[in-house]
Amino acid sequence: MEQERPLPSVVERMWGREPVPRRGPRPRLDLATITTAAIEIADAEGLGGVSMASVASRVGVAATALYRYIGSKDDLLTIMADGVAPPPPEPEGRSWRDYLALWTRIQRDLLLEHAWLLSVGRLSPPLGPRRLLWFDRALAALDGTGLDHGEKINVASTLTGYALTDAALVHGIGGGAPQPEEHAIGGAAEYGEVLAGLLDPAAYPALSAAMRSGVMRGAEGWVEDEDFVFGLNLLLDGIEALIGRRASEERSCCGEGVPE
Amino acid sequence: MEQERPLPSVVERMWGREPVPRRGPRPRLDLATITTAAIEIADAEGLGGVSMASVASRVGVAATALYRYIGSKDDLLTIMADGVAPPPPEPEGRSWRDYLALWTRIQRDLLLEHAWLLSVGRLSPPLGPRRLLWFDRALAALDGTGLDHGEKINVASTLTGYALTDAALVHGIGGGAPQPEEHAIGGAAEYGEVLAGLLDPAAYPALSAAMRSGVMRGAEGWVEDEDFVFGLNLLLDGIEALIGRRASEERSCCGEGVPE
DNA sequence: TTAAAACTATGAACGTCATACACAGTACGT
DNA sequence: ACGTACTGTGTATGACGTTCATAGTTTTAA
Known part of the structure; x- marks a missing residue:
C-alpha cells in the first residue's frame, strides 16, 4: 500500500x-x-x-x-x-474548543494577510505537507470527544471554510489591509449606503430595511472581529452540542464500540 | 439620499x-x-x-x-x-429553519451546477439585483426571531459561505458532475488512498489514522449530501441556540426595545 | 585523460488573449 | 436633407504562458 x-x-x-x-x-x-x-x-x-x-x-x-x-x-x-502556511499551533493543553477557535482565527488572519490566497486555494482539496499538518492538528484536537473520523473531518472542513468565507467577506468589503486595488467599494459603511440608495424597498423589503437601519455604519464595527467571533461561536456551539449528543449516546447504548 | x-x-x-x-x-x-x-x-x-x-x-x-x-x-x-442566480424561493409558510436549509441547499446546488462560479464569486460582496434578492429573502425569513439586523446579516453571510465551502469541497474532490477537467484526484476514495500512502504517521498521526480507517472509502459516501446536511445542521443548531437566547433576554429584561 | 552522457539555463518563436483606436456605416433629430 | 451620435469592424499592440532547439556545464565511464 x-x-x-x-x-x-x-x-x-x-x-x-x-x-x-x-x-x-x-x-x-x-x-x-x-x-x-x-x-x-x-x-x-x-x-x-x-x-x-x-x-x-x-x-x-x-x-x-x-x-x-x-x-x-x-x-x-x-x-x-x-x-504560505506556517506551522500550526499545537493542541496540547488546550480544550478542543479553545484550540479550534485559535486554529480558525489564525487561518483567517493568514488569508487576510495574503489576500491573493482567496483567488487560489479554492479548487482541489489540500495535498501539500503544510496544509495537511493543519488538518492533522484539528483532528488531533478533537481526540477524546467521541466524534468519529468522518465527523472530525467534517468539523475541520467546515471551520476552514468559515475562515475562508469570513476572510473573503472582510477583504471584499474593504475591511482588511487597505490595498490600493480596483475595488470601488471602500468599507462597510459605504457598502451599506450604496445598497440603501440602490434598493427598491418594495422588492427588497428586508434587506432595504436593514441597510437603512444603519447597521453598516459602525465604521470598523461591522465585518470585524466581533462578527468573526459571532459566526465562529455559532459553529462551535453546534459542534459542542454534537459532542454532547455523542457522549450521551455512548454512555447509554454500547459499552464498547469503535468510536474511532 | x-x-x-x-x-x-x-x-x-x-x-x-x-x-x-x-x-x-x-x-x-x-x-x-x-x-x-x-x-x-x-x-x-x-x-x-x-x-x-x-x-x-x-x-x-x-x-x-x-x-x-x-x-x-x-x-x-x-x-x-x-x-446565474434564479429567483429565490419565498419564505412564506415555512419556519426560518426549514427555509434557510432550503435556501442554503439551493445555493450549493447552483454552485455545483455552475462550478465556474467557484472561481469567480469570491471577491467583493454582491451588488447585483439577483443575489441581493436572495439575501433579502434570508433576512425576511429571520423576521420575528428576535435577532437584530446585524445578526441576521451575519447569519445569512455565514450560510452563504457554507454553501460555497461545501460546493468547493465537493467539486474539488470530484464528487460533483464528472467534468473532464485537469483534476488528478477523482473521488473521495482515491483522495483518501493517496493521503494514506503519502503521510508519515509520526508527523501526521491523527490525519493518517483517519485516512487509514477507511472513512473515505464510502464511494459516494463522503462529501455527499449527508455531509452537507451535517455541517448545515451544525450551523442551524447554533443559530437556533442564539435565537433562543435572544428570546429569553427579551422576555426578561426590557418590555419594549428596538429589536429591529 | 578523454569522451560520452546527463542535465542546466537561454533566447527566439508561437499562439492566445484583453484591450485601444481609428474608421465606416446607420438611424434619429432637426 | 444634413449633421450628429452612436454602432460594429479591422487592425494593432503588448503581455503572457509555454515549446523547442541550442549552447554550456558537470559528472560518469572508458
Missing part, C-alpha cells in the same frame, strides 16, 4: 521528492526559493503581479528556466498556496 | 440602468444576451472557454463590439455571477 499510485508530479515536488540529478551542472534554484519569491511578489502586488517572467527575474534567471522546477504556472500557484 | 454616489458603471448596467441611446443605429445586443451566452459557454467549457472572442462569436459580433456593453472582462464575470 505504498504510493503505488503515480502522484501528480506537483505533489511529489511539494513533498520534497524532487528527483536529485546526479549528472550535469548543479541546479541554481530549488522549489523553496521560487516559491518564496512568488509569494513575496503576490504579497506586494497581488496575484496580478505574479507572472513567470516576474518570478524568474526576481530569482535571477530567465522565465523559461522555471519550467525545470515546476510543470506550469498552475502548479506554482498550488505550491504557493501550501507554502 | 438618492444615489448621490456615482456607482461603478457595471453596477448601473446590472440594474438595467444602461443609457438608452436616442440616436444612431439600434444596438444589436443587450446585456442579457451577452451574459447568457457567456454563461452557456462557461457551463459547457468552464471559465477557460470564456474569452471575449468566444462570447462575441457566439452572439454573432466581433470581439471588440462587446466593449460597447461592458467595461472589461472582469465586469462580464461580475455580471455573470449575478446572472
Whole structure:
C-alpha cells in the first residue's frame, strides 16, 4: 500500500521528492526559493503581479528556466498556496474548543494577510505537507470527544471554510489591509449606503430595511472581529452540542464500540 | 439620499440602468444576451472557454463590439455571477429553519451546477439585483426571531459561505458532475488512498489514522449530501441556540426595545 | 585523460488573449 | 436633407504562458 499510485508530479515536488540529478551542472534554484519569491511578489502586488517572467527575474534567471522546477504556472500557484502556511499551533493543553477557535482565527488572519490566497486555494482539496499538518492538528484536537473520523473531518472542513468565507467577506468589503486595488467599494459603511440608495424597498423589503437601519455604519464595527467571533461561536456551539449528543449516546447504548 | 454616489458603471448596467441611446443605429445586443451566452459557454467549457472572442462569436459580433456593453472582462464575470442566480424561493409558510436549509441547499446546488462560479464569486460582496434578492429573502425569513439586523446579516453571510465551502469541497474532490477537467484526484476514495500512502504517521498521526480507517472509502459516501446536511445542521443548531437566547433576554429584561 | 552522457539555463518563436483606436456605416433629430 | 451620435469592424499592440532547439556545464565511464 505504498504510493503505488503515480502522484501528480506537483505533489511529489511539494513533498520534497524532487528527483536529485546526479549528472550535469548543479541546479541554481530549488522549489523553496521560487516559491518564496512568488509569494513575496503576490504579497506586494497581488496575484496580478505574479507572472513567470516576474518570478524568474526576481530569482535571477530567465522565465523559461522555471519550467525545470515546476510543470506550469498552475502548479506554482498550488505550491504557493501550501507554502504560505506556517506551522500550526499545537493542541496540547488546550480544550478542543479553545484550540479550534485559535486554529480558525489564525487561518483567517493568514488569508487576510495574503489576500491573493482567496483567488487560489479554492479548487482541489489540500495535498501539500503544510496544509495537511493543519488538518492533522484539528483532528488531533478533537481526540477524546467521541466524534468519529468522518465527523472530525467534517468539523475541520467546515471551520476552514468559515475562515475562508469570513476572510473573503472582510477583504471584499474593504475591511482588511487597505490595498490600493480596483475595488470601488471602500468599507462597510459605504457598502451599506450604496445598497440603501440602490434598493427598491418594495422588492427588497428586508434587506432595504436593514441597510437603512444603519447597521453598516459602525465604521470598523461591522465585518470585524466581533462578527468573526459571532459566526465562529455559532459553529462551535453546534459542534459542542454534537459532542454532547455523542457522549450521551455512548454512555447509554454500547459499552464498547469503535468510536474511532 | 438618492444615489448621490456615482456607482461603478457595471453596477448601473446590472440594474438595467444602461443609457438608452436616442440616436444612431439600434444596438444589436443587450446585456442579457451577452451574459447568457457567456454563461452557456462557461457551463459547457468552464471559465477557460470564456474569452471575449468566444462570447462575441457566439452572439454573432466581433470581439471588440462587446466593449460597447461592458467595461472589461472582469465586469462580464461580475455580471455573470449575478446572472446565474434564479429567483429565490419565498419564505412564506415555512419556519426560518426549514427555509434557510432550503435556501442554503439551493445555493450549493447552483454552485455545483455552475462550478465556474467557484472561481469567480469570491471577491467583493454582491451588488447585483439577483443575489441581493436572495439575501433579502434570508433576512425576511429571520423576521420575528428576535435577532437584530446585524445578526441576521451575519447569519445569512455565514450560510452563504457554507454553501460555497461545501460546493468547493465537493467539486474539488470530484464528487460533483464528472467534468473532464485537469483534476488528478477523482473521488473521495482515491483522495483518501493517496493521503494514506503519502503521510508519515509520526508527523501526521491523527490525519493518517483517519485516512487509514477507511472513512473515505464510502464511494459516494463522503462529501455527499449527508455531509452537507451535517455541517448545515451544525450551523442551524447554533443559530437556533442564539435565537433562543435572544428570546429569553427579551422576555426578561426590557418590555419594549428596538429589536429591529 | 578523454569522451560520452546527463542535465542546466537561454533566447527566439508561437499562439492566445484583453484591450485601444481609428474608421465606416446607420438611424434619429432637426 | 444634413449633421450628429452612436454602432460594429479591422487592425494593432503588448503581455503572457509555454515549446523547442541550442549552447554550456558537470559528472560518469572508458
